[in-house]
Amino acid sequence: MKIILNGAPVLLDAGRDDATVDVLRDGLGLTGAKAACRTGVCGACTVMVDGTPQASCLLPAAALEGRQVTTAEGLDHPVQRAFAVHDGMQCGYCTPGFVVEAAAFVDRWRGEHGDTAPPRERIAAALAGHLCRCGAYEGIYAAVAAACRGEHDAATGAPARVEAMDKVTGRARYTTDVRLDGQLEGVIIRSARAHARVVEVKVDGAHTVDLLPSDRVVRYAGQPVAAVAAPTRREALAIAEGARIVYDPIPAALDDAPGAPPVYDESSRRRAPSSSEGMNLPGGWNGNVKGPFTMASRRSRTARRRIEAARRRADPLLVTGTFTTAVQVHTPLEPHACVARWDDRGDLHLHLSTQTVGLAAGQAAKRWDLAADRVHVVADHVGGGFGAKVGITAETVAAVELARVCGAPVRVVLSRAEELTDAGNRPGTRTDIALLTDDRGDLAALAMDVRGRGGVAVGSAVAVLARLMYGTAPRLLRDSDVVTNEPPGTPFRGPGAPPMLWALEQAVDEAAHRLGEDPVALRRRWDGNRKRHALYDWVAGLPVWLDRPGTGSQTGRFRRGVGVAAANWAYMLDPATEVELEVRGDVVVARTTVQDIGTGTRTVIAEVLGEELGLPPERIRVEIGRTGTVHGPPSIGSRATTSVAPAARDAARRLRAQGLTDGRRVVGRRRGDRRGYVTPVAVAGMALGRGFSGAVHVTEVEVDTRLGVIRPLRVWAGIAVGHIYSERLARGQCEGGIVQGIGYALHEERHVDPVTGAVLTTNLEDYRIPGIGDSPEMVVHFHRDGWDHVNGGGVGVGEVSTIGVAASVGNAVHNATGWRPRDLPIRPDRLLEGIGG
C-alpha cells in the first residue's frame, strides 16, 4: 500500500486492520501521534489525512491507501509557533494532536474570515475532540486566536518553555515512545474478582512473572496478578486473555456498610497501601474502619462541648451538614509506562514516566538489590502525573521482572482502562461538619468528621488539614478510613485538601450568609494570614464580586452566581537539592536529578541561569530527567521549583565567580531558609518550610435550571506564593489547577459496579474530564510579598492553585440558585433534583 507521508511517498507493509496510529508509531517510528485513549476521545493521535484531521487510533490503515498523511512531525505551520509562544501546553503529550487539528482550523478560518480572531466558542467547537489533562486550554485559546490573526506567520516571539518546539513538532520523546532493539511488549494480567485467593495462574506460551502479594490474595478487581511479554502488544494481549486464573472466592466489601465482609484480617492490615503522602495517621481498626484519628486535646473537647450545646439550643449560627466527594482519577494523558533493560554488567536501565526520577532509582536499587549507581533512570519528557507517578509502581515491576526472565528489554504501557482503574485516584469522602459562630461573629468551634474511601488503601488525612485554616479557634478534627475491595487511592495534587475545603469553605459561606455578612469580609476577619488578607482585598475590589447577585434572588431559567473560596497549603521543599553546571565550549550545561512533568522545571532552571550568567538561551542547556548527577527534588508536593531554582542560582554564582572556562564544573546547593524549617531533619528529601501559601478563588457560573447545566464563565485566582520564577509558566499551572478543580466540581467521578467491584469508567467518555469548551476565562493575580525568609523568595504553586476551586463553584451555585450542593460532582441530575425541591 502506498501513501504520501509528510510529503514523501512511503510503501506501507501494514495489516489493513491495524490502526493508523500503530502503523505510524511502531511501523514507521513517527511517535508524535500518541495512542492515549484508543477510543477517539482525547485526540492525541490526530493526524491529517488529505488535509482533514482524523483520529488515527480509530482509522484503519486500509483507509490510507493513496492518501496524503501529515503528522505533527511533518507539519510546518504558524500555529505550532503560536502554541510555543503562548504556552498552549504543559506536559505536551496532547500537543501534537492539538496542533494538527488547530492548523486545519486556522487555515480554514483565515480562508473564510481573513486574519481575524475567532470567537472563543468557535475555537472550542473546532478543538472539541481533544483533551488536555494539564488544562492548558487558556494558552491554547490564545495560541489559536493569535495564529488566526496572522501573528505567527513569521518566526517571532520566544517560546515560553525551552522544549516547546520539540513538543509542537512531535519530536519530544516520552517513555511510551521509546523503542529499544529487541524490545518485547509486556502486559499485566489483572484480577477479575474483587476479593479472592488466587489458587493458580496458568499461562501458555510466554514468560510470566508473578505480581501477587505473598498471601496470594487479590483485594480488588483489576489488581495485578501476573505479567507476560511477547514481541508485539497484540500477541501479549492474546496470551493474557488466554490466561486462566483459578480463584478461591472471598466475600467482597463493595460498600461502607457496617456489615460488609472484612477486606483485611489482623495480619494483613499492615499490607494496606497508603493514599497519603506522609506517614499514615495512627488509629485502631474496627472491621473495615481504621481510626478515627483525632488529636484529642483540651481545645478539641471545648469544640465538642460548644457544638453540642449549640445543637441543644438549636443555635441558628451553628452550621451543620454532610458533604461528599467522588473518587477522582489522575489519568495523565501519558499512561504509566516503563521500558526496562538489564545490561551485560547487571545494571538496570529504566525509561520511566515518573515524577520522581531519583526516588524511583532508589526504590529500584533497594527492590532489586543493586548498588545505587547501578540503576539508571531516564525520563526525558513526562506526560503528566498529578501525583500518580511516584516511585516504583506495577508497570515498572512488571517490566523489570519480565526483562530479567526474557533476557530482553521489555516495555509495559498501561492501557487507558488500566490507567483509569488501577493507577491512582483521589479517595472519595464523606464529611460531617459543624461550624459554630459566636454572637460576636467569630469562629467559636469547628468539628469535621471525615470518612475517606480509598478502596484497599488507608491514610485519609482530610479533616486534619482544617487545622491550617482560620486561626486557632477550638476544633475537633477526626479522620478515618473505610476500606473496601476497590482499587487503592494514592496522593493526588493537594492530597486531602479539595474535600476538606469543599465542606469547610461552603460551611464558612453559609455562616456568612446567616450573619448577613459579605463572605470575603468574614474570611478576612477570621483569617489571620497577612498574605491572604492582601488577596481578600484584591477580591473585594473586583467588579464581579461587588456586582454579585443577592443569593437566591433570581427566578429566571438562567441564573448567574459568584462564589469565593480560600485555601492554603504547606510549603515543602527538598533541602538536599543540588544543581551541577559544566562549561562545554560556549555552552553551560545544567544537570540535576529532577524531571519536567509539564510544570516547566527545565525552563525555570534555564531562565535562572540566563539571568545570573547573562547568557542567551542558546548557550544554556538543561539536561534533566535522568540519574547520574547530583541530587534533585521529586516533582511532588509543590516543591520542585522552590528547591531547584535557588540551587541553580547558587551554582550560577559560583560559576560566575570562578569564570566560564571550558571544562569548569561547579555544584550549587539549595541553601537554607532564614530561621530554618519546621521539620528539624529532612525526611526522604522533604522538609516542611515555614509559612503557608495562600489562594482565593472567585468563580462566576451560569446555571441553566431547565437542563441542569452549570457553566463556569470566569474564574479569578489570587495566589500568594511569593516570588514567581517564570510568570507565564506559573500562570499556566494556576490555570490548569482551575480546570482540574472544575472537573472535580462538575464532571469527574469514577464509578464502580456495586455487584462485581469492576470499575465502569474505563474510558475517557465515561470518565469525564473537562474539555476546552468547559474551560472558563481566567484571571490569575500573584501576590508576591511575605516570603522573604525563603531562599529565592518563592514557594510552589502546583497544589494551592487547585484545591479550593470546587468549593468556589459550590458557593457560586448557591449564590445563583439558593440551593447548596453537597455532593461532588454537581451532576445535572443532582442540580435538577436540588433546585427542583
Place this chain on the structure above:
Amino acid sequence: MTVLTDLGQAARHAGEFRAGGTDLMARRPAGPYVDLHGLPGLSGLTWRPDGSLRIGALTTVAELAGDVRLRAAHPGLALTAQALATPQIRAVATVGGNLLQRNRCWYYRNPAFSCHQNGGDSCPARAGLTLYSAVIETGPCVAPHPSSLAMALLACEASVEVHGRGPSPVGDLYGDGSDPARDHLLGPGEILVGIDLPPPVPGERAAYHRAIGRSEAEWPLVEAVARLIPDGDGIALAAVAVGGVARTPLRLPEVEEALLAGEPLDRAAARAAARCTPTAQNGYKVALLTGTVLEVLERAAGAAEGGS
C-alpha cells in the same frame, strides 16, 4: 479483512461490516472485518427532481453537517449532524455506520461483563448502575440507543433501503426495542445502502438539542429534535423525536398531537413524561426529557425558517 466491492457478494463474507470504523475500531471485536469502502455509488447526497433526497450510506456525518442545501431542506437533520461526536469523528464516521453502531453502555463495552448484547442472558446494569440507562422501558436491555441521526431521521419521516429489500421506514431498523440482543434488526450479511428523505416541507422550522453536562463531545443524557410549521397562532406540522431515553429512538406522537391541538409548548412537552419508567437512579431523565423537548419546541417555534 475483506474489501467488499460488490453488494451482491455481501452475504458470502463472514465478519462484521466496517465503514468509517469509528465504532468498530473502538470495540475491536474479533475479526474478520468486511470493509465497505470499496462499494461504489454509496456516498454523497443525491437530490431528485421532486426535491426528495437520497443519502448514500457511506456519506460521512461531516458531509451532512456541512451541506448547505440540506440545512435549508431538512434543518433538523443537519443540526443533529453538526452536534454529534467531534470534528475528527464526523470527518470519518458514515451515516450508515451511525445508524447501525452498537450502544455505549459501560457494561456492554466492558469485557468484565456479559450481557444480553454480547451473548449473555442478563443485564448487569439493572443490578448495578442505571444512572445513564434508558428511562423508558421497552425490554430487558436498558442501554439507550446511541444514534442521534436515527432520531433525526425518524422525525424527518425518512425511509431506508437495505440491499435486496424495498424501502422501509427508518424506525423498522430498530423495531420496538424488545429484543435485548441487538441495536438494530438487520440480519447477517444485510447492508444498508441509503436513506431517502421526502421533499422538504415549505416553512419548516427545526431545532435540535443535546443535553449533556459538559459543553461538547459527550453522549447525550437526553436529546431531542423538533420540526414545526407554525400556522397563524397554531401549528400545522409537528414532528418530535427523542434519544438517550429508550432502547430505540422514539417519536413522541402524544406531544405532536398536543401541539397540533393547540396546547401551549410547555404542556405539550410535559406529555413526554407519561411513558417514563424511571429507576431509583435515573429519575432525573424524566425532567430532563420534558425540559429538552420544551427546549427544542421553543427554539423551533422561535426560529426563523430553517433551524436553530
